[in-house]
Amino acid sequence: MMQESIAALTAEITTAELNNPAELDAFRISYLGRKGRLADLFDQLKTVPAEDKRAVGQQLNALKQQAQARFDEAQQAAEATADNAPANPDFDYTLPPVPNALGTRHPLSLVREEMLRIFGRIGFAVAEGPEIEDDWHNFTALNFPENHPARDMQDTFFVESRTGGMVDSADDNSQTHQSTNPQPHLLRTHTSTVQVRVMETEPLPIRRVMPGRVFRNEAISARAHMMFHQVEGIFIDEGVSFADLKQTVYYFVQELFGADINIRFRPSFFPFTEPSAEIDITCLICKGAGCNICKYSGWVEIGGCGMVDPAVLENAKIDPEKYSGYAWGMGIERIAMLKYQIKDLRLFTENDMRFLRQFEAL
Numbered sequence: 484m485m486q487e488s489i490a491a492l493t494a495e496i497t498t499a500e501l502n503n504p505a506e507l508d509a510f511r512i513s514y515l516g517r518k519g520r521l522a523d524l525f526d527q528l529k530t531v532p533a534e535d536k537r538a539v540g541q542q543l544n545a546l547k548q549q550a551q552a553r554f555d556e557a558q559q560a561a562e563a564t565a566d567n568a569p570a571n572p573d574f575d576y577t578l579p580p581v582p583n584a585l586g587t588r589h590p591l592s593l594v595r596e597e598m599l600r601i602f603g604r605i606g607f608a609v610a611e612g613p614e615i616e617d618d619w620h621n622f623t624a625l626n627f628p629e630n631h632p633a634r635d636m637q638d639t640f641f642v643e644s645r646t647g648g649m650v651d652s653a654d655d656n657s658q659t660h661q662s663t664n665p666q667p668h669l670l671r672t673h674t675s676t677v678q679v680r681v682m683e684t685e686p687l688p689i690r691r692v693m694p695g696r697v698f699r700n701e702a703i704s705a706r707a708h709m710m711f712h713q714v715e716g717i718f719i720d721e722g723v724s725f726a727d728l729k730q731t732v733y734y735f736v737q738e739l740f741g742a743d744i745n746i747r748f749r750p751s752f753f754p755f756t757e758p759s760a761e762i763d764i765t766c767l768i769c770k771g772a773g774c775n776i777c778k779y780s781g782w783v784e785i786g787g788c789g790m791v792d793p794a795v796l797e798n799a800k801i802d803p804e805k806y807s808g809y810a811w812g813m814g815i816e817r818i819a820m821l822k823y824q825i826k827d828l829r830l831f832t833e834n835d836m837r838f839l840r841q842f843e844a845l
């Protein structure tokens with residue numbers, strides 16, 4: 484009886500079809516499962532006469548191994564086939580691949596990174612700050628008089644809270660400098676706000692460069708925008724002079740535009756520096772000969788700079804008798820326009836692919 488069952492099961496196991504997942508599953512349940520037919524036979528082993536038990540046991544074990552081996556082999560074969568199966572059998576695998584179109588880097592990113600690399604090589608580390616600022620960091624700490632026209636609603640975007648009033652100064656150390664009256668928040672009009680934050684919080688000497696987005700309430704045209712980017716820098720230590728400032732600017736301009744570019748400092752006025760200067764360089768279009776871009780002067784302006792006003796140092800609790808420093812600011816758009824000879828500021832934000840594709844691919 485037992486011998487017949489074993490023979491029948493052996494025949495079934497050797498001939499079972501194992502061509503698809505359903506058949507594989509059925510085989511596993513019937514022959515390998517805990518409640519399968521092979522398990523049944525193992526249960527019946529106790530009914531076998533004692534003298535035959537050993538031989539029958541060996542037969543059953545051999546059969547179990549055979550079933551397991553068949554199952555493993557069929558399963559591996561099924562998996563290999565699944566891996567190689569074409570998703571679409573009609574697809575022509577000899578076709579050349581469709582190239583993956585990589586993007587290009589935005590010209591403002593290219594120029595920003597290049598500027599930061601150049602200043603990084605002489606020890607200026609990047610500092611960043613919030614785009615929504617308070618009056619202290621944007622104006623008061625930077626020595627803007629109460630009635631300075633830059634504070635006018637025409638130039639500055641003020642931020643209102645959701646309840647309709649001006650946002651309270653909640654976050655930062657400006658409270659320590661100001662009265663407890665809530666002060667209006669605004670979109671920063673320059674990255675000098677980060678200079679104030681760095682001077683207030685970092686140990687001396689300070690050598691920082693601050694890139695960022697700034698906002699002015701201006702009509703958008705080829706030459707003006709309500710949003711643009713600056714890179715500013717500040718250096719504060721004992722005995723810093725205007726000569727140090729000039730050397731830093733010379734170094735930067737020649738690294739960025741080449742050694743044949745001339746630089747001149749034109750006296751100017753900013754509330755936060757004294758003395759102050761505008762930085763002009765040789766017009767890159769006409770090489771100084773005169774063209775309509777430089778209004779036939781041979782010079783173009785790239786930014787402003789100066790020695791940090793002692794009042795600004797005092798506002799940041801730095802002793803102006805002991806320390807001095809210089810600062811500068813440049814527009815990234817301005818430099819990109821000169822470098823790539825771009826004539827319309829609006830191109831930077833319009834995302835016209837014909838414009839963007841002209842710059843270095845990633």
Ligand SMILES: [Zn+2]
Pocket residue numbers: 766767768769770771772773774775776777778779781782
């Ligand atoms: Zn020119």
